[in-house]
Amino acid sequence: MSKLAEIFQKHQDDIVADWSKGMSSANRRKDLISDADLKAQSTELFAAIAKASKTGSLSDIEGSDWREVREILSSISASRAKQGFTPTETASFVLSLKQPVNSRLRKEMAKDPEGLIDETTTANGLIDKMALHTSEAFLTTREQLIARQQEDMLELSTPVVKLWDGILALPVIGTLDSARTQVVMESLLKTIVETNSKIAIIDITGVPTVDTLVAQHLLKTITAARLMGAECIISGIRPQIAQTIVHLGINLNDIITKSKMADAFALALQRTGKIVVSMNKAAAPKKTEHGKDN
Amino acid sequence: MAPQKTETLPIKTASDIVAARQAVRLWAAEMKFSLVDQTKIVTATSELARNTVQHGGGGHMVMSIVESGIHQGLHLVFEDKGPGIADVEAAMRDGFTTAGGMGLGLSGSKRLMSQFTIETKVGEGTRVAVTRWK
């Protein structure tokens, strides 16, 4: 066991006490974390470090001996990322361990200056590595957060609107990737059930391109809607998309397509037993009747 | 990383298929899979458990929660000591059937899950492992 590891074992409580003291005076984020929590976290972390340094390498924290340390670091960074700490503040938590460790080394190895330099270098390297690990874990947590927000945005990005009793419309705008198509289609099918709609118009006027995968998702959705007892009409297929669909060999033969959403709506009304009548035309016979009466 | 939680269920009779579906549904719901994902996982379970009963002469299912990076997944293994499958490629094709079914058991469950592996040896049995990542 190296001298450093020995010191870690022997002076575990002192180092943690020094560390906590240093941190609590430097803890500028008392709004985000209490001194007590900070103390608990540092005690847990340092106990794990002391344990890992007994058997593990001191120059590499990727080994299995350091797993517990890595897990604690990751969970600390994750919770801090969520609490709103900056990456610097999070890394500083680990880096602030240098001070108590170095002063402890100086005290214990005063008679061996050369050994002191070696051990100090090892200790600093080790702490730097742990700090880097927190930064990485911090970023991972942020990425997860972003991914979740993207998901939320997906759900908001394409609203399903009710055009008439029993008729829904889904105006899709922007590029359809697989993830988005799936989310959009799920919400369409759910709304079909909720609003008891027999017909859904999927308008893709605002979609610049359709690839095989997206076309397949569209087809699957239409089939799923059919299984539920609803019919889908696709409208607004641009000429380029029509070309792509044919070139890709996608079979849309069983699907009702209309060039404009207005045509699709007219068809949907007709299917649900309704017609649109112009006011003038509707009024015209009345006028003649009036004429006759007069 | 080692699985967080595992459980083994016997898959020997038709009622075991129902029990397997219910157990998997419970786990998938606990793991907060979306309703659509839950339905896909449970349906795949039903297909694979039925294969174990009908073709493998019974066996068992091991379910476990696994982790990879930031993702959590539900991992299911169906094992039997049945006759095995002579032509796996053919068995994986849509519409391939020896039991008079739709022939969608293997190919369909593959589409419903994120990962699918099959190991089989004629005369020794079949092991199908599937995972659905969140």
Add this chain to the structure above:
Amino acid sequence: MERIPILRMGSFLLVTIQVDMHDQLAMTLQDDLTSAIAKFEARGVLIDISSLEIVDSFIGRMLANIAAMSRILDAHTVLVGMQPAVAITLVELGMSLPGVRTALNVESGMELLHALSESPEETEADGAAEN
């Protein structure tokens, strides 16, 4: 033995599947339903699966079989109330149940059955086009 009840409403039969179906129960339903169609000279069958949480290939096949058998027995089958998650899964599984008519709920299913049994010839052609 456990059985799924079949209700008779005039010339129509109504089945509501509410349990997580055992394979044997599905087979029994298929037998019971075909016998009931013949016995009551039913013109239509309505199967409500709104409480079913999954439909796997086995149940899917049973539903397709019931539709095909009832057609031979001169009755129409309408499947109602399939949940979105179930429909998405079934499509992903590779089953689109061609030849099975569907409706959103029991009410629209009944309307469809009435329409189908009132104008048999037209509906046959219509059915072929839609499938």
